Amino acid sequence: MTQSAKPISSPVPDAWYPLPTLAVLLLAFGLVILASFFIYEATSSRKNCNLAKELTTGAIAPVFLGFGSLFLLLSSGVYV
DSSP: OOOOOOOOOOSSOGGGSOHHHHHHHHHHHHHHHHHHHHHHHHHOOSTTOOHHHHHHHHHHHHHHHHHHHHHHHHHTTOOO
16 A cells, blocks of 8 residues: 655644744844854954853854754744
8 A cells, every 4th residue: 555645844833933034033143143253253352351251152053053044944944
């Protein structure tokens, strides 16, 4: 017996989250934090650098960029 193929669909219903808007907001926020990180690194000297600020900014930006990329892929139909 042959089984009929089922179409691939998202594991989470699309109605549960606004995909394109959420993806754009997360990516924009992540890029702003990333830009502030680069500006801070370029303008600070060794005497007045703050390790806590660098680690915090360096840890927050990839989280927003990662989730933004995930939702961008989901909104375009690539189910990862």
